[in-house]
Amino acid sequence: MTSLVLTELTERLHKNLGRPESDLLASGGPWNLSQTLQHCAQTVRYSVTGYPKLKPALFRATAGALAKRVFLRRGAMKHPLGAEIDGAPPLDPSLPVAEAASSLADAVALFTGHTAQHAPHPAYGRCTHDEFARLHAMHLAEHLPGLVDA
Template identity: 75%
Template sequence: MPTAPAPLTRLAEQLGASLDRPESDLLAPGASWNLSQTLQHCAQTVRYSVTGYPRLKPALFRATAGTLAKHVFLRRGATRHSLDAELDGAPPLDPALPAAEAAARLADAVSLFTAHTGPHRLHPAYGRCTHAQYERLHAMHLAEHLPGLADA
């Protein structure tokens, strides 16, 4: 019997089938970014967990408040953060990039992440994460930015 795709992969697949829906059906209420910017941000996050984030919070923060937040989110099954906070040091999000291109970047980042077998890079706030933790955190992050995917 085939196994179900992992949550992050499943959300990425749902996104591909949802691009023809109105942005307002996909984005979190009150989102300040358009769909493309949101997808670019999520792609950066997933990719950087493999390649390395441009900037990290101080080690003391990662070892205390960041680790606590990671465990709270994992226990709760949902993240909660500012939905318009760009990743520190990441290239700016392009509001004019077509959403289909941003979705392709996210799909590429998910493929990179899924195929990755080595240790992951430190998260800027949470610090060290296992592959399984990152998978759950990325899926929760994507679901927070795009709650409408759950309706797809």
């Protein structure tokens, strides 16, 4: 998955915003569609601007690096759907979905245009642009499986 796939998923989101949330969201997730989009926007944006908190270096070099390799090899990820980003602002359940979707599109545009080294991921550590693009696309697909089928 490349930045193109990430951009394609956000385009599918805008085309499918009128669908019921349950058609887009992963079952069992604790957040509404707006909160999920805010969370996805945060992680994409932070890969450029820097995450608020990182796990210890030893974790990133061992378990985090292993998880990254497994996800990239499988082409899919599995993580707790309610895991907020440590140190990130709280997700606003009342933020209009259109605003949250716009924020995600802005974050993807920021990411896609980024040419410098990316900020280290809190768990995976350093990632190349392509690795981040693939991981972000997998993250979106896990939270919003309805976009993959759209």
